[in-house]
Amino acid sequence: MAARPAPYLDELNPAQREAVERLDGPVLMLAGAGTGKTKALTARIAHLLSTARARPNEILSVTFTNKAAREMKDRVGRLLGQPAEGMPWLGTFHSICVKLLRRHAELAGLKSNFTILDTDDQLRLLKQLIQAANIDDKRWPARMLAGIIDDWKNRALTPDKVPAADAGAYNNKGIELYAQYQIRLRELNAVDFGDLLLHIVTIFQTHQDVLEQYQRWFRYILVDEYQDTNVAQYLWLRLLAGAHKNICCVGDDDQSIYGWRGAEVGNILRFEKDFPGAYVVRLEQNYRSTPHILAAASNVIRGNENRLGKELWTDAEEGEKVRLIGHWDGEEEARWIGEEIDAMQGGTRGARPFNLDEIAILVRASHQMRAFEDRFLTIGLPYKVIGGPRFYERMEIRDAMAYFRLVVSPGDDLAFERIVNTPKRGLGDKAQQTIQATARENGVSLVDGARIAVDNGLIKGKGGNALRELIDGLARWNAMTRGPRIEVDDDSVIDDGRAPMRFGEPEVSHIELAQIILDESGYTAHWQNEKSPEAPGRLENLKELVNQLDNFENLQGFLEHVSLVMDNEQEGDGAKVSIMTLHAAKGLEFPAVFLPGWEDGLFPSQRSMDESGLKGLEEERRLAYVGITRAEEVCTISFAANRRVFGQWKNAMPSRFIDELPEDHVEVLTPPGLYGGSQPAAGIETRAAEANVYNSPGWKRMQARQGQYGMSQPRETRNTVIDATAVASFTLGERVFHQKFGYGAVVGIEGDKVEVDFDKAGTKKVVSRFLSTKDD
């Protein structure tokens, strides 16, 4: 059927159009960000359908995220002027492979109702095998084995195919345990994530008839973000496209950011070898960003040695330069961005008023999100977190908050229910029912019910002991929210028949108390012992939560804040600012983008900087390129001189990527707080401010260099701040300093708690990270 002139073709440039209309044979679109690869891919689907070259179910179309798949479906519908019906094979590799595997489960030794294990289950299973093999899983953690197995699966290696070179993996036991693990999974009728592809590839490799069936079925194959495919995905595509070779892949080597998950940028580079005669389209016109933004991104990515090297151009209007701003600390950065967004919304910033859904904040690490969420909740700015729950909705944060609530209000039964068996204390349904019943019979709270149940031997054994420990802990922590009782003999206290009570200052700060609660309840250890890939992130979030307490007088005040801001939250479909990680932002675009936290150690990550060789650093640089190229009109990069990371203040150097921004395309803004306008408030911050950091020669030098490109963090500031916060291991007798209690000498050490005889405050036990060594 001849193609009618279609509106979706009119919107394309000649190179894109060629890639859309050349339906037969392999096509590779290798082009930089914002050049319309995804747009062309979408038009190609529309073209296949509208020319009746393929039915919706004959098109296999792979996107990187489910969100991208939904968007593509919507766009196809819009291009055709009617909803895209069907398209059952438009999705992520995983979603498509689940469907295929359900159809052919028996060929992989499974039943079609197999379960997909999550990482926790996967680790538990591996642990059992490790123990059965008498391997010390302290030295050889299950998580390590899981990583090795995932890596093999990403490379499409079944146990029998793992090369001899890998025989030493996991203390020479890796391959054997991998084989056992696969057998165990089959027995359980289960697969892990990596299996979804591995099984399908194996089925295709060993059952020619099945492969041929799908080769006929999927007459056209399209792949977006091809630079991020791993070997297994690549093999899968090559097998499917092997007969008709109607495969169109689009990607950008400069945007390969999943190397850490086994993606092989080499796949895109050898496309022409795999599919001889492939038609290669190079797109160079960028339709997304202004010239300044494009120049900034291009200059940064030029720092990478390993790249094909593509030049982009745009005929868009000049627009604003990329804006660069340094802040005192992360909270200040969030405050400033909040104000900017307000101004942009009102039309007083930038060329035009911006809608909230035109604005995105892209962070390197998810723990950065907390500062923004808090700020936005406080000022009532609607936002959404893409690709994960909002900070206070995260499981570990809710657990921790439940502990805090219970400590402040022992009658909070909901909080008790949440944490009574978290971490696991051996209190199953039966024990919990006993607690409920006892509380009901006695008309008391669950905590009190639990105490009665334990006292009366209704809950015994291991669970009973653990429960007793929890109840005692709660009482102890509750007592710590107050200082010692002060006898009052004072007419101003109204005598209501009870002994008048007053309390002195608590002996530990609420920040320390929070840490003590999390540590002594076993909750911190619960995540430390958990070796799943998410565990480190959860621990980071917990530390971020404790950091956050510094902004409040006490636990109570903090809890009130959270309940207020969470209540405040506007639900519904109104426009919202998007907050997400740079990884999650791939393929997306926004008129205005904020890129906070450009500091060495955060971005690029410490890990990539510590690594020998350039691989990690180059991947971080590609991430920077992805970040900048998400912006259409306004791009604002920021960094903070101080940041609390993992519970400690760190003095940060501006990111090395900032040095790579081209001077001519960057406007350096002057932070409002820099000249003493907004000085930080409490605790350590006050100390730093007292130390007159703002007036230090180094900070002044930095001011003087505003406007100049490539500022660096003055040494003087660095020393001042670190002095106040450095954490060392302590020795008995050593002189130390504590934020709240001042100077003293170490008289005892117990794990991470240190007993200190303070000069003014007497002997107290404090958490070591709140102490610094000090030669006064």
Ligand code: ATP
């Ligand atoms: P990325 O590498 O970031 O995924 P991409 O190459 O996939 O980028 P698209 O998202 O397809 O780029 O397109 C970027 C923007 O440019 C979109 O807003 C798109 O609508 C627009 N665009 C693409 N091609 C054209 C064109 N020929 N004319 C006008 N606008 C276009």
Ligand code: MG
């Ligand atoms: Mg794209």
